[in-house]
Amino acid sequence: MSKVAVPSIKIVFMLLLLNISVISTVRAEPTEKATTTAVRVQLQNEPEVTYNLPASTRLSALLAEIVPVASTRWSHMRLGSEQLQLQLGRLHDEVLYDLKRLQSHAAKNDQPNLLQAAQQVSGQIKNSQFKASFYFQIPWNSLRLSLESDPQLRTSFATEKKVDDTLIITERAPNPNVHIYGLTQQLSPIAAQPAEKSAQVIKRIHEQQWSPAASNDVIWKIAANGDIAQVPVAYYNAHKPAQCYTHSEKQPLALVSGIPCFVNQQTNPADRYFIGFNENQLPQHLAQLNKKIVRLLKHVGEPSYE
């Protein structure tokens, strides 16, 4: 019996292997077919154009093809994709769901301030537009300096290994104002001030009345290029370094490895600030809510302040 059983196990094993390889071939097939990448280009005052380019095309070659590189304002140029936008949409829904759970938690535990705060942030998110970006400001000058910093369209921007993704290049002037989100009562934008006066913006943020459910010892700063800092602002911790999260075009929806850094008090156009929840008031299962909201706000467009 055993002599018969051994070859049969081998055969079964080989068949299994064969099966796996067939499955993997089938799964790999679409990737192999993806020899071109669609790129939708939305430049200001120009009709939208879609290009189909070889997937191996490098980003700098694409840009050199579609815009006058010498005169383009690269700080106005963003790169996103349809798949990344879908992923951001899921994050958006997750945040709203978490805020709903927070409202239920607050209502159940008789925490009216927390309930109101969750409703407030939920309203802000519902009234805002979000546009997912790999690059918030395409770094043209470093892209063309070396191949390592000049990604291929397909390999570097593949999201969830989808082959039918369409890259989107958008030209948009940066917002000249500084915007505040979160648990403060005044949410209207503050005009970014000239260099020597810009610290006044921070002063104005601190002068505003924050919700009792707000964290009053840290504030989140989101820069126009997607970099984020969790800045200590209370009397007891203001001297400590901030926690900085550099934007990564490879993980644009994540907060990648925070490192200590010093953030200057100056504000710049298109900076966003988020006054988050006091984490001591958040239930355990929503402990990461502030971070999740900041990951979403990194991709925020113009809020409507309704």
Added chain:
Amino acid sequence: MPNRNAFNNWLKFSLVVPLVLIVTGCGTRVDAMAKTAKYAIWGAPDVTLTQQQIEELPYAAQYVTLEGQARAMLVLGFDDSNQLHWLSGQKESLVTQSGRIISMVNVDKPHDTIDASIHSTAYLTDDPLHCLTQPTVSGQQNCPRQWQAEISTAPGVSQKRYQIKTTFDLGSSAEVDLPSGHKASAVKLTEKVISQSQGQTWHYTNYYWLEDSTRRIIKSSQQYIPEFPRAHWLEVKAYSKHLQQDTES
């Protein structure tokens, strides 16, 4: 006997070969150690090209010395509508317009003398250097002498902006020794810079040597913000476009 001879030969071989390897290996190591020690004490050596190397160089090039660092040679990589991108072998780039540093890429690295790099300079069209370096403008005396600009450091949560106010003073003629061996006659411009950010003020004095016939800047010493050290520029090989302007005019 043949066995003993063979054994002796093998013994000699087995002693001599490792000895030779050890000695030569040590030689290389000692040499490398000496170079490392020299590098640690004196830093990286200045880049210096011979006159022949400069003559054979196919690119426009500049010597650039950032204060506290060794002299590097940068070659012209791109000309984006008169914004000249000067590249180093380490994929760093300094961008100049009318001889003024206006931005840079990949320059700020750990453990150097640079605290922040200049990301952008706004209001460049009003820069007096633009007028002063135009070969077609009749008389430098008519160019504006004052300029206001805004300089931003690298984008991100630590980005800083500086308000810059400068005043120019046209100096007397001077001779500049160029690395190519030529002596160029030039006008020395002095620029007084007031740089302000967050209630603090810094003062700098910059110098530019304007070559007489082409009005290109052949030498300069520039600083605008405290985070980026003073940079000394010296032309190694002129950009052919600037020389053609001379012929055309």
